[in-house]
Amino acid sequence: MSKIKRILNILFEKKEITTSPKNHRKKEQELFKKKHRKNYLSVNELSQYFNISPNELNGIFQKLNWSKQEQKWYLMTDLGKYYGAKECYDNKHKIKYLRWNEKVKSSSQLLKAIDEFKKIKSKNFKEKLEL
Structure with a gap:
């Protein structure tokens, strides 16, 4: 104008x-x-949904070969990309991080891995109580 x-x-x-x-x-x-x-969730949001810590969930993602750790951050692998991972960069803190598609919550592989992790964790906790 x-x-x-x-x-x-x-x-x-x-x-x-x-x-x-x-x-x-x-x-x-x-x-x-x-x-x-x-449509995408951070590892913190997913870990709250599954009731485990973010570090434990990142470990599960690494064991499933969905992500890999380089230096201080996590990067997606080809499998991770297939299951809905997206790499993001935080300009303020200068770090790379992953966000996951919300459909990953219903992934059978992830649910099995988390169940196995929780069983092992509870078994180890019970053994520590017995000592």
Whole structure:
């Protein structure tokens, strides 16, 4: 819009039109990110769902060969990508992390591995109590 039209709009309507193509694109991108983020869960959210610690869940993902650890962060493998892993990067803390598609909650392989882990964990706990 030209400056004259904006001034006339302000004078007669007492408001300014602030929509611009750049702002509109940014809003669309933010909405896309929010929608896309809803379908993906962090390891913390998944560990709360399965009632185990995040470190234990990362260990299970490594044993299933869905992720691998390099330096201080976890990276996805081809199997992990197949089961819905997505690599993300946090600019604030300068770390890479994984987010998992919410469908991974119903994966039979993951559920079996978590059940086995919980059985071993409870067995070890009972043995420690007996000592």
